[in-house]
Amino acid sequence: MRAEQYGVVHMFVLGIDPGLSRCGYGVVEHRRTGQRAVAAGVLRTPAKQPLPLRLAELQREIRTLLVEFEPAVVAIERVLFQVNVRTAMSVGQASGIVMAEAAGWGADVVEYSPNEIKLAVAGHGDADKQQMERMVQTLIGIEIPLRPVDAADAIAVALCHCAQSVLVEVER
């Protein structure tokens, strides 16, 4: 999936920053000439709802994004274990749902670690939040930082995938 995509002149990449309370998403159109942000936002599920209903709602929202944007690739930030064990578990549950839904729908699903994303977008693995925001701004050509920050993070995941995929036009 990181290989060259023969015969493809553009494609949509859906980037996901997984989470249960806030799940960032960003759709990037990847062309040989550059990238363009098509949509970005945050899927939220209310904390007072029971967990299974929140997970089902997230699943429905992800399905809606897949149907609406038909991404060839879903790029998702790999879940690493954080200090807060409770958060790590719900992030894991959210990421499982996104991956199952996207793969079942027919998209290629690729995971990237936070370091890989920083390296691809900012050029070095220890980039801070502000450097990342500026690079996302530059890469998609917008004047002000993308908000909310989960949406910007999701765009960064999608851009990370774009940086790894070379689009090659096949001669006819």
Add this chain to the structure above:
Amino acid sequence: MRAEQYGVVHMFVLGIDPGLSRCGYGVVEHRRTGQRAVAAGVLRTPAKQPLPLRLAELQREIRTLLVEFEPAVVAIERVLFQVNVRTAMSVGQASGIVMAEAAGWGADVVEYSPNEIKLAVAGHGDADKQQMERMVQTLIGIEIPLRPVDAADAIAVALCHCAQSVLVEVER
């Protein structure tokens, strides 16, 4: 969901022992006169397949169980953090998929901790594996221990839910 179920004389409970390599399931028919195991088994996904495809396969299999048995309730063992962080993450992803799929399908979804399951099935929270197996055998009235063990564990989760739900027949 743990309350009395008015007007219900029997219902199917799908118990799930979540996991990615091996996900135990067990369908129990809950009647006022007792419980009966209807089906039990293990859903497996091949370890050499990419993670997103394994998760999508698990999702399909869970959907098939929901459609086949139409459980009113899906009871799932709550994921606790284990020594092996890698396993905990994939169990979390699997449990997220099961809960989203079941709740989206319309079943009530209830989580039970390992201790709650032991307490409900064997009468005390520190029951060992063999005591649990014998109690599962007794409760569903079978002669030999249920195998594979993941299937028996899933039946125990379903039996735990049955123990907490009183079926009350409404007079007509």
